[in-house]
Amino acid sequence: MTWVFFQSLISGILAGGVYALFGVGITIIFGVMKMVDFSACTQLVWGMYFTWIFYSVTGLNCYLAIPFVVVCMGMLAWVVFKLIVRPLLGSDDTSFILVTLGLSYFLQNFAEFVFSADPKSVPSSIKTASFFIGEYSIGLPRLIAFFVMVLLVFAVYMLLNKTTLGRAMRATAEKPEVAQMLGINTSKTFTIAFMIGVIFAGVSGLLITPLYYVTPTAGSMFRTTAYIAVIIGGLGDIKGALVGGITVGVIEALVTGMISNDLGPVGVGLALLLVLYLRPQGFFGKGERRA
Numbered sequence: 433m434t435w436v437f438f439q440s441l442i443s444g445i446l447a448g449g450v451y452a453l454f455g456v457g458i459t460i461i462f463g464v465m466k467m468v469d470f471s472a473c474t475q476l477v478w479g480m481y482f483t484w485i486f487y488s489v490t491g492l493n494c495y496l497a498i499p500f501v502v503v504c505m506g507m508l509a510w511v512v513f514k515l516i517v518r519p520l521l522g523s524d525d526t527s528f529i530l531v532t533l534g535l536s537y538f539l540q541n542f543a544e545f546v547f548s549a550d551p552k553s554v555p556s557s558i559k560t561a562s563f564f565i566g567e568y569s570i571g572l573p574r575l576i577a578f579f580v581m582v583l584l585v586f587a588v589y590m591l592l593n594k595t596t597l598g599r600a601m602r603a604t605a606e607k608p609e610v611a612q613m614l615g616i617n618t619s620k621t622f623t624i625a626f627m628i629g630v631i632f633a634g635v636s637g638l639l640i641t642p643l644y645y646v647t648p649t650a651g652s653m654f655r656t657t658a659y660i661a662v663i664i665g666g667l668g669d670i671k672g673a674l675v676g677g678i679t680v681g682v683i684e685a686l687v688t689g690m691i692s693n694d695l696g697p698v699g700v701g702l703a704l705l706l707v708l709y710l711r712p713q714g715f716f717g718k719g720e721r722r723a
Contacts, residue, residue: 439568440689441682446570448681449578450636451661454654455673456585457632463668464605464625465521467528471536472633473651473658478539479505479637480646481547487554494554494641495576505634509627517626518619544648551645558642577639584635585674588628601625657684657697660704666717675715679703 454476461469482504486497516535520528558572592598603611604621612618637651644650657680665676680700687699707714 444682444685446574448678452677479634509630666714672716
């Protein structure tokens with residue numbers, strides 16, 4: 433039992449890295465634009481397809497596709513922002529939710545139109561590779577995903593806290609009207625924030641590509657759990673996205689490993705209910721002050 437617990441704990445922490453990366457992307461968009469992007473899971477699917485395209489053309493290891501996926505997802509984000517998101521700025525939350533849900537449906541069906549619904553795979557020599565620390569096994573794909581998450585989140589932290597652009601993004605997040613009066617190009621900061629969020633979703637897709645088949649509906653297996661991780665951590669806080677992602681990964685792995693393979697989502701759902709009862713704003717979210 434002790435071995436199962438610690439093995440599940442290690443696996444959960446590493447698996448939570450992808451949830452964390454995905455959640456940070458959603459959090460950046462919400463933090464700057466105050467909007468929740470419900471098309472993120474289909475953006476993840478497009479990250480998987482761009483990875484598959486890279487592998488099909490070059491035959492190289494899928495992890496070498498990161499620069500290619502970043503560029504492709506950045507271009508996709510720019511087009512979506514200019515055509516769909518920017519006209520919605522200043523609209524109510526309901527409009528943005530409905531439009532991003534519609535965008536999700538469109539991206540999924542467009543992927544099926546372009547690539548067909550047939551499952552595609554990206555073979556990798558390290559798909560089943562693992563190494564041992566003592567008696568505990570660590571899967572190499574999960575470990576790579578975790579380290580990529582750490583590097584990307586660190587890069588975003590440096591961007592937000594050590595650069596002029598980052599200060600402009602934080603100012604826009606706090607008071608967009610004041611930031612605009614101070615000469616900050618808020619449209620530019622919104623664009624960059626949206627691009628970062630979409631890129632993070634796409635890279636999350638790349639990181640799970642060696643482990644799953646690539647299909648237009650692949651994001652559905654990720655959708656509920658990933659958004660629960662964001663809610664548990666606290667919407668709008670990067671630390672919360674990290675903690676929420678890893679927490680959900682650990683809970684899912686512990687329940688799956690120690691109780692039943694079928695009860696992982698149930699454990700995550702119960703954790704969500706508990707957090708919402710004890711701290712509705714999430715671990716790091718800011719609650720509204722009562723009068």
